[in-house]
Amino acid sequence: MKEKLLIVEDEFIVANDLKIMLQKAGYQVVGIAASVAQARKLIEEKKPDWILLDIILKGNLTGIDLAWELREMNLPFLYISANTNQSTLEAVKATHPYGFTVKPFREKDLVVMLDIARYRFNQEKEDLAINQVNPEIQEIEGIIGQSPLLKETIEKIKIVAPAETSVLILGESGTGKERAAHAIHELSANKPNPIVVVNCAALPQSLIESELFGHEKGSFTGANALRIGKFEQANNGTIFLDEIGELPLDSQVKLLRVLQEKEIQRLGGNKTIKINVRIVAATNKTLEKEVAEGRFRLDLYYRLNVFPIQMPSLKERKEDIEILAHYFLKKYATSSKRNVISISVKALEQLKSYNWPGNVRELEHLIERNVLLAKTSEIEKFDLPSIAPAASLEIGTNKIKSMEEMEKEHIMNALQICNGKVSGIGGAAELLKLQPQTLYSKMKKLGIKQEYN
Incomplete structure (x- = not known):
């Protein structure tokens, strides 16, 4: 019918x-x-x-x-x-x-x-039936919290992991997208085989094809030996393509072919190599907008977006802050052999009132730093960054800032505090808890000059 x-x-x-x-x-x-x-x-x-x-x-x-x-x-x-x-x-x-x-x-x-869409709807109905039979959602190692939003995310991870479906993980920087990718791999039949992580934003444009698909000896100047690419390394396992939204259009075409044909060809080679790789991709971008503005291929978007998983930001699940803070406290007190066993009520209130632009990653680094600096067995207070995320609503107006405007303003604030220094100790990348290559990429996209001060 x-x-x-x-x-x-x-x-x-x-x-x-x-x-x-x-x-x-x-x-x-x-x-x-x-x-x-x-x-x-x-x-x-x-x-x-x-x-x-x-x-x-x-x-x-x-x-x-x-x-x-x-x-x-x-x-x-x-x-x-x-x-x-x-x-x-x-x-x-x-x-x-x-x-x-x-x-x-x-x-x-x-x-x-x-x-x-039909696949996603049918999957959702199956998920509902599973939940009615077994409403308990088991925790996943490294993904900590009890909030409804996080439980929904964990549920989706556990459902999609055993399948071979491509997964697109969405969410702000620092929300745990890579941890979710590892969880999908660890709960799948691919677990005995490798998971290979690729940061698409960090790949030099001239070497993307070589990095992903490998090259033959002598295929270009400097290719002094055979190189096995990331897809071959991940054969029978999982490849995690982080920051997929940063991949150039010509590389997107090649990636689409791999998804469709399940085969690669090394740069400079004339032989196709069959591969069996589960693709998990992640981005903090709105890919629908990237598609509409011609920066991301619609056909690749459909291929990747079969099963999207949204990682909630920390400000959306503030009820998890105390659980996370104690988890990281125990982790870093144990690893550094420091006798720090508690966080004061006042310090916890500080954490709960902060807006966490760097999400869980920012909280983790804050706890690690304060465990090392603590003079007693209790962390009494936190010196939270003086920069706050740009207000989404300008006072006295009805104009709501776009995510892009907020991100640009936030990066410029960080650069100003760091006197224009991007990478290294005391640089904006360290302050924002980003890889320097990622920050450079964001600055280029947003039109922020490196010499900004």
Whole structure:
């Protein structure tokens, strides 16, 4: 039986083209609605299986308003929109859609997006059934906390780990994306084999292909020996592509081919090598926006975004701060053989009132440093960084700063404190808990000059 789809789109030409594409792909389109009110009526009458949803509609209500209603009805939906404003994308993500694509799109892209959305929806139903049978969520080593958001993340990790599905881990810097990748590997059948970690932002552009896929001896000047690339090293295991959003477009094409064909070719070689590698990627970027602005390939995005996992920021799970603080206290007191066994109530209140721009990584380094500096068995107070994350709302105005504006301002504040020094001891990279290569990459993207002071 054909799946029934309802299109909610206020531009008739776009909606009609979409209807033709869907019918050609074997779907049954039960109607077109131009407003939320029309959509509600058609949903009640036609009982569609899926909703394709634009954001800007006729009337006072938007597609996002309707999405919250669809969530209540457990009716799956996907967004089709030309709107890539950062605040809009954040509002879209909050509704947990099963897919999002930017207009205009190709028929092939639409079909792939629907296939992936169906997989995600069915997976979610299976997850719910598993939770009803076994509601207890076991902890994962290195991922610490009891907050509802973190429990949801752990649940997703445990569900996807045994599969061979590609995973995209999303979240701010310092939220534990690499730890999540290791957990996925350790809970999979690939555990006896290696997990290879690649920081895409740190790869020199001229050497990306050689690093990922290897090269033959003599393939270019300086290639004095055969080099085995990261994908070959990870054969029968897992490759973790951190900061995937920093990969240049031409390298994205090659990565897509590896995902599709499951084979590589060394630079300078003429032989294809079959590989069996599970790909886990991570980014702190909004990839939908990167796609819309031409910096990330839509087809690669679909391939990677089969099973997204969102790592919550520390400010979203402040109830976990005390648990984390004591965990890191025990860890570093033991490793440094220091007799530091407690944190004062006042010091804990300091931790809970701070906004944690560097997330769990920042908290960990703070505890480690204070364990080493403690003069008694208790940490009595913390000297938290004087820089605070840029306010998201400018006082006296209604303008909300974009994540990019906030990130730029935060980096510039750090550079000012460090007198323009980026790397090394006392540099902005150390203060921000970032790899120097990552910070240089962010500065270049945001237009921050190195000599800034």
